[in-house]
Amino acid sequence: MSEKRSIFEEVGSDDARPEIRKGGIDAGRRGSRKGLRAWLVLLFLMVAVMIVVGGLTRLTDSGLSITEWKPLSGALPPMTQADWEAEFALYQQIPQFTEMNSWMELSDFKQIYWWEWGHRQLGRAIGLVWAVGFLGFWISGRMPTGWVKRSLLIGAMGGAQGAIGWWMVSSGLGEGMLSVASYRLAVHLGLAFAILGTIAWYVFLLSREERDLMQARRVREAKQFGLATGWMHFAFLQILLGALVAGIDAGRSFTDWPTMGGQFFPPYAFDIEPVWRNFLENPGLVQFIHRMSGYLLLIFGTVAFLRGRRSANPATRRAFTAAYIALWGQVALGVAAVMTAAHLHVAITHQVVAVLLWVLILRARFAAAYPVATSVRG
Structure with missing residues (x-):
């Protein structure tokens, strides 16, 4: 006959408790x-x-x-x-x-x-x-x-x-x-x-841990991610256009800003035959395209930044803000490179900040793709 037990007695106190395994998603990988x-x-x-x-x-x-x-x-x-x-x-x-x-x-x-x-x-x-x-x-x-x-x-x-x-x-x-x-x-x-x-x-x-990424992926910020993806592609296009400028020293062809040779559109922009070669080899036209693309990139970046600031996640907002600040710095350096005829120190700083901007845009995209979990009180 079993003896009576108190209702306050802890049941199974002497039994070996099963080991709790944590991080099962990460185990083995x-x-x-x-x-x-x-x-x-x-x-x-x-x-x-x-x-x-x-x-x-x-x-x-x-x-x-x-x-x-x-x-x-x-x-x-x-x-x-x-x-x-x-x-x-x-x-x-x-x-x-x-x-x-x-x-x-x-x-x-x-x-x-x-x-x-x-x-x-x-x-x-x-x-x-x-x-x-x-x-x-x-x-x-x-x-x-x-x-x-x-x-x-x-x-x-x-x-x-x-x-x-x-x-x-x-x-x-x-x-x-x-x-x-x-x-x-x-x-x-x-x-x-x-x-x-x-x-x-x-x-x-x-x-970040694999299990953390799997959870974060379920709450992806779709609109911010889409804009960051577009921003990334646009920035990549601008990098390619910058290479075309550097390849023919087009940055030294017109050193006034915001005009080019005193006018909006550069003179002699289509002097090379056949016409399509001007888009690769005419210094004035190549620099003009790079300038216009830079202005459009700034506008697109502003839209992405404003949308990013509406995120509920502080880490995402900070990531978009950092990329936007770098974008303004890059635009200012681009203007300085033009007005100094691509001076060595200015031009290389322009390229260094291009690297920084590129990585920060990718960081903003990642933050939107895998939002960092934040409590209600932050």
Whole structure:
């Protein structure tokens, strides 16, 4: 016969309680998320520096100083006087030297050579960091589920960028060319920003737990996300147009603002035959298109910002505000670049802020896609 028990006695106090398992969604797929994120952040910083160095290489007209593509042996610079003279002799055979830089001595050539060599060397370093990191995570089994393909995508884009870089340089070695083809420069720069944006998005994903992202995705802010997506595409188009401007030094063609040559529409905008070439090669028309696109981007960004400020989530509002502030800074720098005839420091700052703006727009888009949960009291 069982003895009586008090109604206040705790039932089963001596029984072993079952272990509560937390984070079931992340179990088995987590891997080394923090380590992977640190690796991607390093790649992001290196690609950002690569874009800046590429801009300086273009602004100093150094991109054609190395006339051969040697992915492996080219990692070593000229080591002897004879090596330097041989490299200089190759440069002396291309139109940029014969028609524009025939005044150069070996010492002058070395200055532009180091810019291009450093740019290519940084590309090799990025490839090495990617390969070592990917193989390390993959072989050790620390790669989170679903991240092998994403990591391979970054590597494939980087490999394509190297090939496109040479495709761009080779366009400037032909007869009558004093610099690389502007449309090839636009493709090269566009892919660089696509790589940077892809890495940034992956870093954002790894900054939050998988279960948190799955929950946040259910409450996506559709209107803010749609506007941020449009803003991102518009900004990318403006980056491509900026590359066309840089490719033909169109930023130095008209240095007055808000007019161009004292009028709204630049003179001689369609002087090149056939007409379609003016959209790629006429400095006045190319700069005009870049200006008008910049104004439209500012208007679109204002609409996106105002909509973003209506979000119920403070993190989303802050993300849209930060991107909008950067947009105004970029517009101001664009005007300054025009009025200083693309002065080196102003022009490169303009490119640096373009990188910042690009990432901040992506951040606003991510914040709308995966809103951060906030209590009623904030």
